[in-house]
Amino acid sequence: MTTNEELYERGLRVIPGGVNSPVRAFRSVGGVPYFVARARGAHVWDVEGRRFVDLVQSYGASILGHADPRVVAAVQDAATRGSTYGAPTEGEVRLAEMICDRVPGLEQVRLVSSGTEAAMSAVRLARGATGRSRVVKFAGNYHGHSDALLASAGSGVAEGVLGTGAVPDSAGVTAGAVADTVVVGYNTVPTLDDDVAVVCVEPVAANMGLVPPAEGFLEGLRAECDRVGALLLFDEVITGFRVAAGGASERSGVRPDVWCFGKVIGGGLPMGAFGGSAEVMSHLAPLGPVYQAGTLSGNPLATAAGSTVLELLDADAYARLEANAAALATGLRLAFDAAGVPAVVPRSGPLVGLFFGAGTPHDFDSAAASVAAGRYPEFFHGMLDRGVALAPGPYEVMFPSLAHTDEDLAQVVEAAHQVAASIAAGAAGAAADS
Numbered sequence: 001m002t003t004n005e006e007l008y009e010r011g012l013r014v015i016p017g018g019v020n021s022p023v024r025a026f027r028s029v030g031g032v033p034y035f036v037a038r039a040r041g042a043h044v045w046d047v048e049g050r051r052f053v054d055l056v057q058s059y060g061a062s063i064l065g066h067a068d069p070r071v072v073a074a075v076q077d078a079a080t081r082g083s084t085y086g087a088p089t090e091g092e093v094r095l096a097e098m099i100c101d102r103v104p105g106l107e108q109v110r111l112v113s114s115g116t117e118a119a120m121s122a123v124r125l126a127r128g129a130t131g132r133s134r135v136v137k138f139a140g141n142y143h144g145h146s147d148a149l150l151a152s153a154g155s156g157v158a159e160g161v162l163g164t165g166a167v168p169d170s171a172g173v174t175a176g177a178v179a180d181t182v183v184v185g186y187n188t189v190p191t192l193d194d195d196v197a198v199v200c201v202e203p204v205a206a207n208m209g210l211v212p213p214a215e216g217f218l219e220g221l222r223a224e225c226d227r228v229g230a231l232l233l234f235d236e237v238i239t240g241f242r243v244a245a246g247g248a249s250e251r252s253g254v255r256p257d258v259w260c261f262g263k264v265i266g267g268g269l270p271m272g273a274f275g276g277s278a279e280v281m282s283h284l285a286p287l288g289p290v291y292q293a294g295t296l297s298g299n300p301l302a303t304a305a306g307s308t309v310l311e312l313l314d315a316d317a318y319a320r321l322e323a324n325a326a327a328l329a330t331g332l333r334l335a336f337d338a339a340g341v342p343a344v345v346p347r348s349g350p351l352v353g354l355f356f357g358a359g360t361p362h363d364f365d366s367a368a369a370s371v372a373a374g375r376y377p378e379f380f381h382g383m384l385d386r387g388v389a390l391a392p393g394p395y396e397v398m399f400p401s402l403a404h405t406d407e408d409l410a411q412v413v414e415a416a417h418q419v420a421a422s423i424a425a426g427a428a429g430a431a432a433d434s
């Protein structure tokens, strides 16, 4: 039998850090990553045959759970007709219609192959459409790894996995590339001026742990953008088609000018999208002067998977997603309370976060202060040992899917009781030692 250790060693020889996305390397929790052999529904199995209740779900890309038979059938069926042509297909039109139908105010989208590409292209579009240069983003919000947006970018960057420690930035990004990027604190409406092209925001922040928008924050951004003629961009790569059929713009009632999507809309295959009104999108090639393209954009396998997923996300599905998240959050809170471990478990619709410590973070600094206490690695490994896979980083969130049953969630909560009790015992032991 192949072991995780063996695969990791082989990987380290031919792939930097042994992984193709830094957080997977377990740097911020320690240890050897599990290599997935297969997955189905709420579960993943590693190459050693261990089964985990999976709360990663590819960072939310698998909203139905893994290997949903309806998605598998759609992808298989599409694959028999060829996997990419370099010519448009009905599947792309259909997925774009489904996306625009669901999101209030969204008239057109361009399909791309990742969230990074969506955000990078959306910023270029916003700059081209306004004729302005400056981009405002919020500390701890992640918009993918394009140069202009890789400043105070939360998540994998904040974990220091880029090797820059606490400085959330990347080598190789020039001062010039971020010279027009302004980073401000989340949940505070900045005062803008009329050289701002676009304000990029995660309408529910989910890459610095889970930090919901404060009352009036998104409304305030809308008003301030309108005051100076800047565009407002909602990065809905996580929230899109997850917090509601129409995403955060439906849930909050605030309508941005530009949207980015990813994760859910690919049904587990590489897919992203950005969009806006027909007027804004008319600046994009071939209609306008803002260039953007992609050999695999609108890929037939990805559109087949994505449209199958969107079709299945009806009102009942959203109610179940939210009920699953509520059960998980309530169970985790009880587990920490019972053990006397200070922790907060924020929830926003179907998204669940976890911060150790007493305070509820409202921006990146307060989230980072919670993470600095260093409790997450012990919790992560305690859960993994008990068959529950959480994201291997303290700035990620939990993604209970539609496939998680009451039994799966009860297993997670039972494991959390045990791990919280052992953390409390360890802390008591450490206090007695000193």
Ligand SMILES: *Cc1c(COP(=O)(O)O)cnc(C)c1O
Pocket: 059, 113, 114, 115, 116, 117, 119, 142, 143, 144, 145, 202, 207, 235, 236, 237, 238, 262, 263, 272
């Ligand atoms: C995941 C994510 C991205 C980047 O998407 P990729 O497909 O990983 O490139 C962008 N924005 C947000 C909010 C994300 O969570």
